[in-house]
Amino acid sequence: MKRAMLMLLPLAALYASEAEAGTTGDVRGKIVDDQGNPVAEVTVAITGAGIAGENEVTTNDEGYFKIFGVPPGEQYLKVFAPGFAPLLIDITVR
Secondary structure, eight states: OOOOOEEEEOOOOEEEEEEEEEEEEEEEEEEEESSSOOOOOEEEEETTOOOOOEEEEETTTEEEEEEEESSSOOOOOOOTTTEEEEEEEEEOOO
């Protein structure tokens, strides 16, 4: 089985938006392989402060994902795809 590395492109950004009940952020980015090719159907989950359980999304055909309504603070992105080593990234949502 091929074991390659997934990467979250540095252009991935954290965007904050105002919500009626308070402030939340949206986390979005692009997942690529070690050759720079986008990877579709990758599971991206976020856990951390203020998040009940895990909020999961799947990348689209171009490798992009977006997670809405993330509370501010330290959070963790977990990236999983068959044939790739898992990736864990510490992020701060402001």
